[in-house]
Amino acid sequence: MTKQQPLLEVKNVKKYFPIKSGILKRTTGNVQAVENVSIDVYEGETLGVVGESGCGKSTFGRTVLGLEPLTAGTIKFRGQEVGGLSYRQLKKFKKEMQMIFQDPYASLNPRQRVGDALEEAFIIHTELPKQERQQRVRELLVEVGLKEEYYERYPHEFSGGQRQRIGIARAIALNPSLIVCDEAVSALDVSVQAQIIKLLKRLQQSHQLTYLFISHDLGVVRHVCDRVMVMYLGATAELASSDQLYGNPLHPYTRALLSAIPRPIPGRKKERIRLKGELPNPADYPQGCPFHTRCPLATEKCAKVRPEWREIEQGHFVACHEV
Amino acid sequence: MDKLLQVDNLVTQFRTAEGKLSAVRGISFSVEKGETLCIVGESGCGKSITSLSIMGLLPSNGEIAEGSITFQDEELTGKKEEELRQLRGNKMSMIFQEPMTALNPVFTIGYQLREPLILHQHMSKRQATDKAVELLEQVGIPDPKKRLKQFPHELSGGMRQRVMIAIALACNPSLLIADEPTTALDVTIQAQILDLIDDLKRKMDMGVVFVTHDMGVVAEIADRVMVMYAGEVVEIGEVKEIFNNPQHPYTKGLLASVPNVDDEYHTLESIPGSLPNLNEKIQGCRFHPRCPLATERCKREASPIFDVRETHQSKCWLQEVNVHDKAATSS
Known part of the structure; x- marks a missing residue:
């Protein structure tokens, strides 16, 4: 990776959700959904964010887009601070940063024709006349592999894969530079999933897109991403290029995660690293390393001191005392 | 081995506003004691309806129109609700996707x-x-x-x-039907649950019907695999046969579209199009509109089920040629 200016600079970002209780609704604690995440995302790359459900990966994606206000830290987009902006100030950045959701059916209005839904982006962000807007929508539909006639149809008339194509069309409508894909292919069947992955890759080439690809499916992530960030309980456990991460995983959590994936090879010897127990409650954040409660390598130090974020080899970061 | 469950020519239909629709179209298979049969296929291919038909838990507009289901030499179709209730949760039980x-x-x-x-x-x-x-x-x-x-x-x-x-x-059931039991879970938890089901199966010598769409899970736990497409069984065989020597173009496509974690150079193939609707009438093989190898014959008539080997069957005309070749070489 050349040392260009990152498209997106995330520094020490924290996102806490307050827990309010009692009649006075006083804040009695915090759910620490994102705990001190720092990462630079470069133009044209696909950065994978992986982890188990509840690890804060979706909240991280939403925070980056300004859908959730920050608790602490800074987010810079092309060198400009976007973290603390108000809704109105954020509007001009929204053209540049878009999102694709997991369930496209839930993100489409069932009583709105898909053409009209797609046209809305142009109504809000451009001053194109109606004719041109509709023309752009038709081009978009074709671009994502649908037909022009689908303009008139309603969301229920489409299959899951087609709906995800509509979600993608909506995301690329304004020619953004960054798209956050939040489990964009997780709800799809494998054969359709492969189609959508191909589409995303093609669009990345033709539109010079940068993806923040959030997923729990490590197979898909290896396939799509240049770099991968592993999150555990809101914190970053490991960051590396795809090759480094899958070829030489360092963090015990990454290793356990990779060993737990069922491989489509029958009769293969299972060498699983078994993790004890389950994800701790982020409202009751563990002291020290967040992973120490389940870690097979945990020592006393891990229970007390939060590990530093260290660069082990070029571009390969890990937060663990034992590596 | 003892035969535990035998399904013959099962047809499950739903009464809808558009008339009767068949979700399962004449499938046959069997499960033996201590064996795990995985049913795989895309969503909507009829794999869940197959398991619900066996359990007698079809929604009120669904019915078994044809065929027979024999469980421990007892015919289940046509049994009264009360008799089925005696069996369910007792001799056969089911785990669902969303606990x-x-x-x-x-x-x-x-x-x-x-x-x-x-x-x-x-x-x-x-x-x-x-x-x-x-x-x-x-x-x-x-x-x-x-x-x-x-x-x-x-x-x-x-x-x-x-x-x-x-x-x-x-109640120590002899047959356990698991319908996507790990789909909603994280991989580390999934690994725990798969190990658990496998351990218990061995301990209690149960027959397990495991419905899933995850080929990785199939490879881990299946003894035999049944691939379904649009309400039909397109291929069935031992797990190694299906993964190492898939015959039906759909099975091949399904396997090629699974992203491989261990191989970065693996190219992802996709099957064009998507699963047909239940009310779509398709002449010939139901897979032909999406099949890369479809011939004129596939568009006209559906293929019967051919034996690839004694334990391995495929419902595709391509097999006919192979069968003839084998016959020719053996004679």
Whole structure:
């Protein structure tokens, strides 16, 4: 990776959700959904964010887009601070940063024709006349592999894969530079999933897109991403290029995660690293390393001191005392 | 081995506003004792309806129109609801995908665990409680006595699925049907649950029908695999045969579209198009509109089921050529 200016600079970002209780609704604690995440995302790359459900990966994606206000830290987009902006100030950045959701059916209005839904982006962000807007929508539909006639149809008339194509069309409508894909292919069947992955890759080439690809499916992530960030309980456990991460995983959590994936090879010897127990409650954040409660390598130090974020080899970061 | 379940030419239909639609179109298969049969296919291919047909749990507008299901030499089709209820949860039981919707939110775990024991095994409440503790221990739930008094919402997803498995296994069933039991779970928890089901299967010599769309999961736990497409069985065989020597173009496509974690240079193939609707009329082979190898014949007539080997069948015209070749070389 050349040392260009990152498209997106995330520094020490924290996102806490307050827990309010009692009649006075006083804040009695915090759910620490994102705990001190720092990462630079470069133009044209696909950065994978992986982890188990509840690890804060979706909240991280939403925070980056300004859908959730920050608790602490800074987010810079092309060198400009976007973290603390108000809704109105954020509007001009929204053209540049878009999102694709997991369930496209839930993100489409069932009583709105898909053409009209797609046209809305142009109504809000451009001053194109109606004719041109509709023309752009038709081009978009074709671009994502649908037909022009689908303009008139309603969301229920489409299959899951087609709906995800509509979600993608909506995301690329304004020619953004960054798209956050939040489990964009997780709800799809494998054969359709492969189609959508191909589409995303093609669009990345033709539109010079940068993806923040959030997923729990490590197979898909290896396939799509240049770099991968592993999150555990809101914190970053490991960051590396795809090759480094899958070829030489360092963090015990990454290793356990990779060993737990069922491989489509029958009769293969299972060498699983078994993790004890389950994800701790982020409202009751563990002291020290967040992973120490389940870690097979945990020592006393891990229970007390939060590990530093260290660069082990070029571009390969890990937060663990034992590596 | 002993035959546990035999399904012959099963047709399951639904009454809808557009007339009768067939979700399952004449499928046949069997499950033996101590064997895991995986049913794979895309969503909507009829794999869940097949398992619900066996359990007699079809929605009210669904019915078994043709065919027979024999379980331990007993015919299940046409049995009265009351007779089926004697079997369900007792000799055969089922685990569902979403344990939160399958568990009753207003009863404690303990109540729901005791219910099958009191109902089917005529245990007293105290006996049932002891057995329930034992069951929870068996599925690896820590502090089972405390859990008995808890409600489903107090448990995590993985714990709920363990409770579901404990309930399903309460009466030592001979047949366990698991419908996507790990789809909603994280990989590390999924690995725990798969190991658990496999262990218990061995211990109790159960037959397991495991419905999933994840080829990785199939490779881990299946003895035999049945691939379904649009309500039909397109290929069935031993797990190694299906993965190492797939015959049907759909099975090949399905395997090629699974992203490989271990191989970065693996190119992802996709199957064009998507699964047809139930009400779509397709002449010939139901896969031909998406099949890269479809011929004129595939568009006209559907293929019968050909033997690839004794244990391996494929429903594709391509096999006919192979069968003839084999016949020619052997003679």
